[in-house]
Amino acid sequence: MNALVLDERTPHSVPSVARIYWLETRNEFLRMLRTPMFALPSLLFPLVFYVMFGVLLNRGSGGMGSYMLATYGVFGVMGASMFGFGVTVAMERSQGLLRLKRALPVPAGAYVFAKTGMAMMFVLMISLSLIALALLLAKVTLTPAQAAMLVVINLLGTLPFAALGLYVGTLCGANGAPAVLNMIMLPMAFLSGLWLPLSMLPAWLQKIAPVWPSYHLSQLALKVVGGDAGQAVGLHVAALLLVTAVFAVLARSRLAAAA
């Protein structure tokens, strides 16, 4: 009897895999949205910088408004992805939360999936706000197709930086992670031409710009608004996939070792 009852209840008490993924993602997003230390800089920095450099300091150059729409979008992607992964993973590791999650009957992939979804939600918010600012304040002309392409590129661009952030999170402690991430992110953004057009940097820095993953993502975004350096799409995509794969593999092996 008892066994029968148990058998009847089992299918109902175990939620569907999709629901687990959804709940994990939703809760991760809400948790991060309610963490001002993460949410405010991630959401506001790209927007404030765009208003400063793309609108206020931009003396009548229409091209600058659309260039910076693309590059500050990528900057937003880097912040949300790297910090969203790196800092939280580092904290959860040092607090033992990661070990607790392992012990729970949750599919292993849901943890990474939720964080990726959270980061993409932030990226979506940043992208849409930037597009609104560009249209309203910088008087950038953008077709709906261009706007949609920018959003898609930014969303997919989350993956390589999420992988990089995740790897840093497995390396550093909770206190060290934000510092290390900043040390990586800020110079890389600058050297990729995200803050100022690459043409304003010294020639040798322009030459080595393609070593940075953010350069490749920004070139894809710039292709949409017509300000890229004219390299093949495949080259940029290959570089980004390589970065994603390498850091994902490294992070996975570190997480496995940590468990």
Next chain:
Amino acid sequence: MKKIQEIGVLACLAAALGGIAWWSGRADTVEATGNSFAVKDVRVFDGESFIERATVVVRDGRIEAVGADARIPTGARVVDGKGKTLMPALIDAHTHNWGDAQRDALRFGVGSELEMMGAAQSLPGYRRHREAMRRTDEADVWSSGAAVTVPGGHGTEYGFPVPELKPGEDADAFVRARIIEGSDFIKLMIDDLHAYGGTQRMPTLPRSQIEASIAAARRQQRMSVAHVAAQDDALHAVNAGVDGLVHAFVDQPASDGMIAAMKANDTFMVPTLSVIAGFGRSDISARLAEDPQLQARLTAAQKASLRAQFPPAFPTQPKALDNAIESVRRLHAAGVDILAGTDAGNPGTAHGVSLHGELALLVRAGLTPSQALRAATSRPAARFGLKDRGRIAPGLRADLLLVEGDPSKDIQATRRIVTVWKNGYAQSADAPAAGQAASIQDADRLVSDFDGGDLSTRFGSGWQAASDSFMGGKSGAETRWTAGGAGKSKGAMRIEGDVAAGPAPWAGAMFSPGSGPMQPVNLGARQAITLKVRGTPGDYAIVMLHGEGQVAAVPIQVTGDWKAVRVSLAQFAGADLARVSAIGISNSRIGHFQVDLDDVAIE
């Protein structure tokens, strides 16, 4: 994963990204900036000869590659050159620059101008401009600065003070002063007007000072060039070692002795056929102003300047153009270097556009289109040491001119301008619109009947005595009211003065119809100037100042008896009636004169 493996994977990633950066650099891509582009499948005139089909690549304002197989970098903006011809931006080897000169020049594809006398204070600005690679809408200028001339000589008559080489003064010190001011070369003024066949004379450099100045320039490593009008003066300058003559002489075609001397000394000539056409009062320049191919880029001021003629008092030499063209034909056939120059800044010329007219005149004088284009590109660059221009070759500045058609077959194709690039930046095409001058009131017809006992006018800003003195001449005139006008009216205006010999002598009186002196008004709706006149018998002229200060004149006969004169405004050939700043009467005969005017009206 072991630590060592992890480091290995990271190292591989770094190597891969480095490889991508290396490959990107090698893959020859350009930032899509404003001064990088390529023109493909275009006919190229490279400054020397034509290449039927080639690609020209420009990166960061400089030409990177030229040739049938030049590779276009990925991402470069590409201009389709099919059916078009790409050539170096032109060089005008004789100009005088002020106002919009450099802008007008560049709009017509003239990227560099060689100024043959100008204000010394402009020299540092010229230098800075031509050394920069930034975006600009102005041509570059090399200049002689102040010329070597004597008190009262050519170059002193334009109303601004110029240094003068006085008798017995040291030419070496004079030339050194020019070089310190920043002169790029030394220009000598050798002209006493005897080439024009009249009796009028003007002071000029004595031969000893000519020789000393040329020698001084050579010692101080500067080129010397000479303004000449007469063949005997030209021959002397050539034998004294001058590097170039910057006019063809107008009194006779080049003699065999002249040809031999120029060949022996490797002297070049800038014949300036464009300005010489005006000495015989030809309409060659006025026709340029009508050319439909040029209209879009011409300003009203340029058209007015093209239509302007030398003032009636300026010596006329009807055979000037024929003589000059024949000289060019002979000198060119003998292998003497001919350079294209216009003397833009003078009546009958306009910056930029006149060089296209000069090319056609050079072809008329026996140069092939290709030789004429050389004379306006690689030859002046080589002669004047302009190292980074005048040719389409790797490393040179991307000052380029793209035209429709094939100028090797029809030199007038240079007028069908598609795009002009300066420092690699494409220029906008259209001429800036000129300001519209106000019209005068419909009722304002009678200017003065002089019946009120003074020289007052019904509108405008009054009568003024005027003469060549404001341009440095020695003539003068006075105006006053006099009793007893035409047809027993109460009074008239008397103009009395003296005309003294000079390059362009005249004296008379002018009326400004605008609300302020020399404020232009639109007389487009009016028909004629009418007046009554008597005075010292002879030829006078009703003159009009129009456009940007150009002069148009219609000759009239004056006798000792009152006579009604009607001058139709249509008689002022080429005048910009939409912008008239003054009308008046002028006398150019040397000596004392007196002329009375009454009942002056603009109908």
